[in-house]
Amino acid sequence: MIDEETRYEAVRSRDARFDGEFFFAVETTGIYCRPSCPAVTPKRQNVRYYPTSAAAQRSGFRACRRCRPDAVPGSAEWNTRADTVARAMRMIGDGVIDREGVAGLATRLGYSARQVQRQLTAELGAGPVALARAQRAHSARVLLQTTALPVTEIAFAAGFASVRQFNDTIRDGYGTTPTGLRAAAPRGPRGPVTPSTGLPLRLAHRGPCPTGPLLDLLAEEAVPGIEEVTGAPGARVYRRTLRLPHGAGVVAVDERPGGPRRTATGGIRHGGWLDARLHLTDLRDLTTAVQRLRRLFDLDADPYAVDERLGADPRLAPLVAARPGLRAPGTADPDELAVRALLGPADVRRLVARYGKALDAPSGTLTHLFPEPAVLAAAEPGGLLGALTTALADGTLRLDAGADRDTAHRALLALPGMDPGTAATIRARALGDPDAAPEPGSYGLPVPDAWRPWRAYALWHLWAAGTPPHAVATPCPRPAPRPHTPTGSP
Template identity: 80%
Template sequence: MSNHATDEDTRYEAVRSRDARFDGVFFFAVETTGIYCRPSCPAVTPKRANVRFFATAAAAQGSGFRACRRCRPDAVPGSAEWNVRADVVGRAMRLIADGVVDREGVAGLAARLGYSARQVQRQLTAELGAGPVALARARRAHTARLLTQTTELPITEIAFASGFASVRQFNDTIRAIYASTPSQLRAAAPRGGHPRRTATPGAGIPLRLAHRGPYQAGYVFDLLAHEAVPGIEEVSGPPGARTYRRTLRLPYGTGIVAVGERPGTARTATGAHPGGWLDARLHLTDPRDLTTAVQRLRRLFDLDADPCAVDERLGADPRLAPLVAARPGLRSPGAADPEELAVRALTGPVEAERLVRRYGKALDAPCGSLTHLFPEPAVLAAAEPGGTLGALTAALADGAVRLDPGADRDAAQDALLALPGLDAPTAAEIRARALGDPDAAPPGLDIPDTWRPWRAYALNYLRAAGEWELR
C-alpha cells in the first residue's frame, strides 16, 4: 500500500476520503492547528495548503505537532513497509520497535546493523525525518499514553514500563506530544460507556493489539493450536473464542501472555474493512519488558501486515483469486521467539516437547499448564552438541546465525544453509517465520514471479485451502 502513497496529491486524496488503509503508512499535520493525525481521522478535512505529510509520527512530533486526541494517530498498526524492506532502514525500524534503542542506545542499534551511529542517524533522518532517538521516544510515548488511558497502573510504574529513564523524562515527553500532563491524559481518556480495564500484578496488563483491514483469526489460531508445545504454550476454548497463552523469555525477565481469538470485522457500507484488534493480557516479571513483549506478539500474529496490498496482488492471480475471496486478510504468522522457532522448525513439535521437559527452565510461578521457558540455544548446545541440532544451537548461541529483528535475511539464510544437515525447506521456514520475510518461499516450488513480494502469504493461502503442506 505504501507504494501507492508516493506523492502528496495521492496522500491528500487518502486523507479526504478518510482511507483507513493508509493509517500507519503516513501521517499528516495541519499547520493552522498544530496537530497531526492518521489519514482516517474523522475530523473535517483541512485545506490542502495547510497540510504537511510525514513518514512517521516521530517526524511530525519533531516538527512541533501534537497528536490528535480524536483519532489517536500513535495507536495505528506499524507500517508493513518495515517488514518488507531488507535494507538498513527497514532493519533499524524493526530493531527500534523491539526496544533495542531503549536497552542498548543508538550505539547498540548501530552495532547490530553493522554501521556507525552517525551513518544510522543520517539514513533514518534523511528518509523518515527522525533519528533513532526520536523514533524510540515516539514509541515510548505511545506505550505510556495507552497504559495511562486504559489501565489503573500508577504513573511511576507506567513511566518505567514505557521505557523512560526517569519520571521527569516521562512527564516532559507527555506534555510535549499530547499537550497534557499524565494526570490530565488519564482524566481525558475516552470511556465509550465501558469502565477502564484494570491492571494489577495479579490480573496483568490488558491491551488491544490493533490491525488494519480484515483478519482471519481462525486460521492463525488453528495453526498455533496445531503447533503448540506443552509446557510453554496452550490454546483453549471453543473455535471462534479461543485463547492462546504462552511463556516468554524477555530482556529483563519473563512473561506469560494471552491473546484472544476475535471474530472478523464486517465490511463498512463502502465495502472497506475498518480493521480491528485482538485482546491481550500480559503478566510480566519486569514491566520494562512491555514494549518488547507487545512487539513479539505483533510479529507472531502478523498484525502490522497490509492485507489490502497483499490481497490486491494475489487476488489478481487466477489460481489464488478464489482463495483470497474466501479468506480476505489471511496472515503469515511469525514467531514470538525467533531462536525457539528455528529449533522447532528443525525438530518438530514432539522433539521440541522433549527438549522443554528436559532442558527448559521452570517458571518460578507456573500458571496452569504453562510451566517452563523454552531452553536457550546455549543450554541446548552444551547439553546435546551433536548433529544438526547441536550445530544450529551453537551457531545461534555464538552469533554465527542471527535471527533478531534487525538481522540481514540473506546472510542469515546463507549461514543456516552452511550448517550440516539443515535443508533448504527448513531454512525457508525459518526465514518466513523467525525473520518475518513476507516473500520467503522454499525452493523447488512452481511459484510465479507475480506473487512477489508476498510469496509467504500466497503459500499460506494454499495451505489454508489444503493445497500445500509446509513439511
C-alpha cells in the same frame, strides 16, 4: 512512494488502508492524525505529511485525541523491506535503543551512530532517539489509560530515563500532562496490574484479519507447558509464555478480532484489533512483548497489497476471495522457531521438559519458558540441532528483529544437514520475510515468480485451504506434498 495527491485523497476519504503508512498534520491546529481520522477534512494548503509519528512530533505537532495516531499498525514497509532503515525500525520496535542505546543499534546494523542518524533522519524525518521516544510515549499512554500504576513507575516502565523526560515527552506529544492523559481515558484506569489481572491490550491491524487459520496452525503446533489453544472454533484463546529481556511473560490473545467500526460520518472504518492480556514480571518488557506478538500474528501486514497481487492469479484468486486479509504466521521467539522447525513434536516436548526454565509461578497449564540456545548447545551439542543452537548462541547466526535476512539465510544453509525447505520456513516465520519460499525443487514445489513479493503468503493460502501446491502451481515432475516442516509449519 505515495504522492501528495494520493495522500490528500486518502485523508479526504478517511481511508484506513493508509493508517500507519503516513501521518498528516494540520498547521492551523497543531495536531497530527492518522489518514482515517473522522474529524473534519482540513484544507489542502494547511496539511503537511510525515512518514512517522515521531517526525510529526519532532516538527512540533501533538497527537490527535480522537483518532490516536500513535496506536495505528506499523508501516508494512518495515517488515517487507530488508535494507538498513527497515532493519533499524524493526529493532527500535523491539526496544533495542531502550536496552542498548543508539550505539548498540548502530553496532547491530554495522554502521556508525552518525551514519544511522543520517539515514533515519533523511528517510523518516526523525533520528533513532526521536523514534524510540515516540514509542515510549505510546507505551506510557497505554499504561496510564489502562492501569492504576503510579505515574513515576510508569515513566521507568515505559523506558524513560527520568520523570522529567517523561513529563516533557507526554506534554510535547499529547499536549497534556500524564495525569491529564490518564483522566482522558474513555473508561478510565482498569485497576492495578497484578499476576491475576495482567495488562489489557488492543493489538491494532489494518484491513480484514481472519485469525482462524492461524489459530488452527498454533493449535496443531502447540507445545505443552509453553503454549495452548483453548475454546471452541471462532472463540478460541491462544496463550503462551514469553522469554523477554528483563524477565518472563504470559500472554493470552483472543481469536475473534474487533471491528470494522462505523465512523462519525456513517462510513465504515476497516481494520480493527485483537484483544490480548499480558502478564509481565517486569513492565519494562511491555514494548518488546507487544512487538513480538505483532510479528507472531503478522499484524503490521498490508492485506490490500497482498490480496491485490495474489488475487490477480487465477489459480489463487478463489483462495484469496475465501480468506481476504489472511496473515502469514510469524513467531514470538525466532530462536525457538528455528529449533522447532528441525524437530518432531515429541522431541520438542522433551527439550522443554528437560531444559526449559520453569516459571516462578505456573499460569494454568503454562509452566516453562522454551530453553535458550546456549542451554541446548551445551546439553545436546551433536548433529544439526547442536550446530544450529551453537550458531545462535555464539552469534554466528542471528534471527533477531534486525537480522539481515540474506546473511542469516546463508548461515542457515551452511549448517551441516540443513535442507533448503526448512531454511525457507525459518526465513519466512523467524525473519518475517514475506517473499520467502522453498528453492526450486525443494519438496518438488515450484513457486511462480508472479507471486512475488508475497510468495510466503501464497504458500500460506495453500496451506490454509488444504490445497496441494502442485494442484495450482506450475506442473512439476512429481506430486508435491503440502509444504511442511516436522512440526507442521507451512
